[in-house]
Amino acid sequence: MRRVWPLTVRGTGAVVLAVACFIVAGEAGLVELMYFGILLIAVVAASVASLYLGRRTETVTRSLVPDVASVGGESRVSVRVEVRTALPTAPGTWHDTLPKGLRGTAEGAFPALGSGLRAGERGGVRSIDLVYTVTGARRGVHPIGPLTVRSSDPFGLARRTVVFHHRTPVTVAPAVIDLAPLIDYAGATGGLLHTTTDQLGQGADNLVARPYAPGDSMRRIHWRATAHRDELMVRQEEQESTPEATVVLDRAALRWSPEALRAPGVDPGFEAGVSACVSAVARLVHDGYAVEVLDSEGNVLVERIDGGDMTEVDAMLVRFATVTAQRDDALPRLGRQFAGISTGPVVLVVGRLDPADAVALGSIAHHSTLPVLLSTSPVGDSLDIAADHGWHVAAIQADRDLALPWANAIGRGVHHVVG
Incomplete structure (x- = not known):
């Protein structure tokens, strides 16, 4: 979506001045003013043409790292804008709309582009990467977008505002707080946090080992027997729950x-x-x-x-x-x-x-x-x-x-x- 009126205040003033020159030139018979008015109109027209004929955006894609945001956590948003251009384009600014569920500063300078044909890109397509950081503020699924790009010609006479309505849903998960462990409750919770060993003799060396079978826990491997037999062996008597x-x-x-x-x-x-x-x-x-x-x-x-x-x-x-x-x-x-x-x-x-x-x-x-x-x-x-x-x-x-x-x-x- 583009703004209806493409001129800035300076450009609008230039058009008004050109019209005034035409009127005064007609009344006073001053050909010089007529030429000056024509020059102003030509400059404004060239400024508009440089913005509207030089660039066309193909796609906008976004990605997050990590891909799931969390309340209070930060995520890095990368925005890729693919631009098809045959002519050099002017620089501008960009702004990505953030929902209430995310906080951050999503704006910056949009770079100028040289001629895509001269650079040798296929079809004149150029890729621009924009990066910013967001912080999760509200749990839920929230869409980022639309992306707004504003650009102006070098004389500041014309402007182009393009809104790309593609939105990217972002999942904001609840905050996970680091809590104290329950290790001290191993016995109180049934003694299940570690395995028990029934020994045949007084030492661990008397344990009976058997060949490893699919599904056996790696924690049950009997390394001494494995080294002796040259194959994986597990403790027969060790019970896990x-x-x-x-x-x-x-x-x-x-x-x-x-x-x-x-x-x-x-x-x-x-x-x-x-x-x-x-x-x-x-x-x-x-x-x-x-x-x-x-x-x-x-x-x-x-x-x-x-x-x-x-x-x-x-x-x-x-x-x-x-x-x-x-x-x-x-x-x-x-x-x-x-x-x-x-x-x-x-x-x-x-x-x-x-x-x-x-x-x-x-x-x-x-x-x-x-x-x-x-x-x-x-x-x-x-x-x-x-x-x-x-x-x-x-x-x-x-x-x-x-x-x-x-x-x-x-x-x-x-x-x-x-x-």
Whole structure:
């Protein structure tokens, strides 16, 4: 899309002056003024022609590094503009439109181009690379664009504004906070973070080894036997088990705000809850737990992520970029999902927590080796009631660092954040 009027204030003034010269020349019979007016018109026309005949943009493409932005994290945006030109073009400026979900300065100088034919490019096509940095401000999927390029002739008489409406969607994932590890809870969570060894004698040398089979863990390789037999051998007696954990995000809208239903990134409290959820998952997976992520209705938000698989954690962040609240409230019935089972750590992230909710959730703590309850809006003594039932509790806020409440929760049980 181009601006209708192609002249600057200076160019418009030149046209007005030329018209005045024509009028005065006709009235006073001054041929010199007529020539001067014609010269001004010719210069303005040449300026317009140099802008509108010398360049045609073919495509605009964008790429991000990393390709998924995160709230509070920086991404490098590269914009490639392919220009077809047979004539030299004037320099100008460019501006890329950023959505509310991204912050940054997306503007700069657009370079002048020489003749594409002279340079020997195929078809006169030239590529221009523009680079800028953005910071994620709001979770969700946000489009970058359109790109606006403004250029002017060397005399400043004419201008050309072209808007390229191609938009590039950018995924902004929730922020992941680095949380304290649960290594100290290896025994408390079932002793599953390391393997156990049944020895036949007093030393490790008495272990019976067998040939390696597909599917055996590399951690079970018996290196001494491997070196002796010249083939991979594994410890027969070593038993491995996979630690498991569950992270639950309560999505009931009545516990957050109505805005949490509309779109991601709108309700600060819900954003704090989502960030706490994905941060807990990242911490548990990093510590070696196989983690399942549910909502309070039991719906699987993310399929089971094996311990140490941080690639799947990154994929989870993309899914959580668009998670919103829902109308149903199943939190009081959450305990039924854990009835009759015993599991490892359970991290529950909720919005408003009433004393009645704390009582209803009390039974879950008895089925988990490490129950952690995080609330953005605890009411009254609800956290104390939950702690009395065995929960490790903490109140979290959108404008506070999650790391400290988490550390206090897993370390001492109860931690109140004073607003």
